[in-house]
Amino acid sequence: MAGKLELLLLDDEPIVGKRLKPALAKIGCNVEVFEDPKQALDRIHQKTFDIVVTDIRMDEIDGLEILEHVLRKSPRTKVIMITGYAMMAVAREAMEKGAYDFISKPFTPDDLRKVIAMAAQALGSPIDSETADPEEPSEPAETR
Amino acid sequence: MPVVTLSSDSHPLGREIAVRAATALGYDCVDREILKAVAERHDVPETDLHKALDESPSPFGISSKNHARYLAYIEEAALAVLLKDNVVCRGLAAHLYVRGISHVLKIRILADPQKLAGEISSGRTLSFEKASALLKRREGFRRRWSLAAYRVDETDPSVYDMVISLTRIDPDEAVKTIVETTGYRKFKPMTYSLKCLKDKALASRVRVTLMEQFPDVTVQADGSSVVVQTKALEREKQKRTEVIKKLAGEFPEVAAVEVQILPDIFRKAAESFR
Numbered sequence: 001m002a003g004k005l006e007l008l009l010l011d012d013e014p015i016v017g018k019r020l021k022p023a024l025a026k027i028g029c030n031v032e033v034f035e036d037p038k039q040a041l042d043r044i045h046q047k048t049f050d051i052v053v054t055d056i057r058m059d060e061i062d063g064l065e066i067l068e069h070v071l072r073k074s075p076r077t078k079v080i081m082i083t084g085y086a087m088m089a090v091a092r093e094a095m096e097k098g099a100y101d102f103i104s105k106p107f108t109p110d111d112l113r114k115v116i117a118m119a120a121q122a123l124g125s126p127i128d129s130e131t132a133d134p135e136e137p138s139e140p141a142e143t144r
Numbered sequence: 145m146p147v148v149t150l151s152s153d154s155h156p157l158g159r160e161i162a163v164r165a166a167t168a169l170g171y172d173c174v175d176r177e178i179l180k181a182v183a184e185r186h187d188v189p190e191t192d193l194h195k196a197l198d199e200s201p202s203p204f205g206i207s208s209k210n211h212a213r214y215l216a217y218i219e220e221a222a223l224a225v226l227l228k229d230n231v232v233c234r235g236l237a238a239h240l241y242v243r244g245i246s247h248v249l250k251i252r253i254l255a256d257p258q259k260l261a262g263e264i265s266s267g268r269t270l271s272f273e274k275a276s277a278l279l280k281r282r283e284g285f286r287r288r289w290s291l292a293a294y295r296v297d298e299t300d301p302s303v304y305d306m307v308i309s310l311t312r313i314d315p316d317e318a319v320k321t322i323v324e325t326t327g328y329r330k331f332k333p334m335t336y337s338l339k340c341l342k343d344k345a346l347a348s349r350v351r352v353t354l355m356e357q358f359p360d361v362t363v364q365a366d367g368s369s370v371v372v373q374t375k376a377l378e379r380e381k382q383k384r385t386e387v388i389k390k391l392a393g394e395f396p397e398v399a400a401v402e403v404q405i406l407p408d409i410f411r412k413a414a415e416s417f418r
Binding site: 086087088091092093095096098099101102103104111115 | 246334336339
């Protein structure tokens with residue numbers, strides 16, 4: 001891989017960013033974590049990310065709006081939606097709007113790393129999702 | 145690519161469209177031919193599996209217990225097929241139990257009722273009016289059957305992603321429409337939908353195993369955890385929980401088993417009258 005993957009992670013639950021940032025850094029991602037969707041949007045307008053991972057259900061701005069903003073600015077960016085309130089209709093809406101993937105919580109850091117590895121492959125910058133610490137706990141990133 | 149379930153009010157027409165759509169998509173078409181293998185696996189008559197899909201339980205036919213058991217076997221087999229991807233599945237009632245999964249495209253094909261009644265009346269020396277009445281009764285039966293077996297009304301259009309009436313659309317156009325629709329992004333498989341399908345498949349396998357001893361059992365899976373629900377008397381609770389945990393725990397994919405025992409009020413009442 002030429003350089004690190006630029007990844008923005010947005011979730012209004014602080015525990016998610018706290019747990020996932022080190023897990024994603026281990027597979028070669030340069031991770032910026034946001035809890036406030038407005039601040040995340042400002043950053044998205046300043047910088048082009050390779051991958052955006054966003055929660056769907058958040059106050060004021062939801063993940064589907066983030067998805068639209070990201071793809072308007074950078075159609076090549078892979079947007080991965082995460083939610084604790086997964087339902088078929090939302091999943092279909094996200095995919096229709098251009099999401100790369102959709103994951104329901106709870107998930108393990110390894111689950112997300114696998115999806116990010118696939119996104120990196122699709123971007124032409126393959127990474128090894130197996131490079132994570134085998135001692136790392138595999139319990140879910142959060143419950144809901 | 146999404147997988148397709150196709151149901152129809154006419155078996156021959158449903159089969160024709162399913163085969164043609166599968167060919168156009170480069171998919172396998174899975175139909176009732178898999179029932180032979182299901183029958184052999186569970187050592188039950190293949191004809192009874194067909195009957196379970198077409199008939200309701202009755203004192204002169206299949207018992208309620210066997211009806212539920214046979215449908216569970218069919219469901220287990222159909223879900224295993226759908227997990228393989230690139231499949232058009234027809235004739236196995238999959239549209240009734242594969243619900244809420246975004247990459248499963250559910251299609252209903254409705255035959256032209258005039259044409260269908262005409263075909264029935266010419267083949268059976270029935271008048272056209274009687275054939276039309278027969279079709280109405282058949283529709284009512286399918287509605288009752290699907291509600292009894294899966295609590296879903298098969299004749300309700302909201303069950304499907306697409307309903308194609310062949311009164312106005314010809315079969316070629318129907319096939320073309322199905323093929324085009326599979327290309328829509330909203331039906332693309334994703335981590336979440338694939339997990340949902342895997343969960344359903346695992347739950348159905350565990351249920352089939354437990355049903356031999358606990359016919360009323362319901363099972364839900366979430367990753368490597370399964371939740372089993374059954375009815376029992378208070379004194380049976382501990383033993384039943386142990387047996388269920390042991391049986392479900394034998395599946396390599398299962399790491400945790402939660403057993404929820406609901407009070408069996410009918411048996412409790414029956415015992416209190418003894």
